[in-house]
Amino acid sequence: MQHGKNRFIVGFLAAPLALYALFVIWPFIQSIYYSFTDWTGLSPEFGMVGFDNYSRMLDDEIFWKSLQHSLTFAVVLPLVTVGLALFFAFMLNVGGRRRRGAAIAGVRGSSFYKIVYFFPQVLSIVIVALLFQFAYNPNSGAINSALKLVGLDSIQPDWLGDPDLALMCVMVVLVWSTVGFFVVLFSAGMASIPRDFYEAALLDGANRFTTFFKITLPLLWDTVQSGWIYMGILALGAESFAVVQIMTVGPNGGGPDYSTIVLPLYVYQKAFRDGQAAYATTIGVALLLVTLAFAALVMKVGRRERLEF
């Protein structure tokens, strides 16, 4: 096997590695460097300014707003999505009528539910955002006219136009579009838990809720944890950018009174609308730190003894 091994390794790695280095690694390194300059992105000339961008960022009210919104996303969205998904997955797998001889039973038609729940996952986030943008339309959108149809004429919120509601409206859309994925993911994990465990618990007189918290959840912990991180990264990154950018246009972008602006959108605005590329990369570095801190925190808090079964 030694003959020509090195040439083979180099030959196979060269193209993928070159592509990856040029389009991914190099820009990442550059952006950290640029965050210490006064580069506008428009002219090729720039100088080093040290930590000026960073101190400017700390005084930037809109930065704090977008950081706050992004952190809200990273805390609330995984909590709601993973919680709902665990609930649905438990209902699917354990909520069925008890059959003879089976300790637990899935509901009838569970595969049908799983197919339907997964729909939003295959759709582009753009389609989802545009659909909901129209549903939220205060005058003729689907939600407000449905409220009218059932006689609630007095309750006609401005949804995306209301600074107090807009952020919540955006989060609902992200939850709607991601829950199905986690239901299917957790269902797969639950189905791989051996049935004897449930039978033993049942013999010991445990009801289904004890079973869930004492057996299902601990054995599913690894999947839940990685789901949590995955959802958090989505909520901090591209997914939240798309939803906020499309749904809340506003005069400045990012909703009325910057009520829905998030970090990735702010980076985008600074770089490609305001011609402040260096400052944009500074905010990007802050986003990177937040993402890494989030992942590290979830790993640390969620650390349990690994259960083998």
Added chain:
Amino acid sequence: MKTTDTASTGLDKTPGSPGGVDTTPIKTTAPATRKASKREGGVLNVFSHGVLIIWAIMVVMPLLWAVMTSFKTDKAIFTAPWSLPDKLHFENWSRAWTDAHMSDYFLNTVLVVGGSLVGTLLFGSMAAYVLARFDFPGNRFIYFLFIGGMSFPIILALVPLFYVMQNMALLNSLHGLILVYIAYSLPFTVFFLAAFFRTLPSSVAEAACIDGASHTRTFFQVMLPMAKPGLISVGIFNFLGQWNQYLLPTVLNTEQEQKVLSQGLVQLAVSQGYKGDWSGLFAGLVMAMLPVLAAYIIFQRQVVAGLTAGAVK
């Protein structure tokens, strides 16, 4: 992957296999508790069906509503959003397809995703194979360099990347977009396929080597066919990710003629809102939605396996 398979099929069949073994625990339970647990099961069953159906309706409703709306006139959309269309206005669809350039967006997307999917699978499997099965200095480092890309926020790299692309004259071109798609799909693809190649037996490759096959030939004629299930999973994952990609083209591909589907829809929403052609927008949305949904329903099991496999591992 295996776990997902059991999830979809195993649930409904469970009473079959353990049935014979489990008659004992039922006999030992007192009749009274059995009755109680049965009733508890009944209430829970109704409750869980109720909850599950409500969410199913919440998922399907917006989609059906969009299909219905795409056949209505603009006036009807605004005056009666929930009523059925008076007749099926197919002209909305033809208007969206030709006047609103949906056909161009489709073509661009097919070209970009086709090119980048082939490239991603080829480059991804080459790198993953070498990293998974050969020992050489720097192996671990390169592997983690690839893996690290999964958790970094793309938007941070996009600012310099825009200028890198500009300098290489790749901005606003489909082939430039293809290269970027491949590069940003590599982390997950390498991660997934490296894990897959590690599980394949090495005896087959050794046999091929003894028979005089070169490393390259072993890879293409022996290992790649063996890795087909993994390639399908990761292929579906990348297909959906690239087909639905929005952030990368929004920044790197702003020329009107080169726009892909996701950008085109946003463009449509902005311009049609301006013209007041909402029915055309909905026709465009449904047009973009239906092929993906149809493909998903047909290849349901493979799609679910492909998308969840990465997270389970």
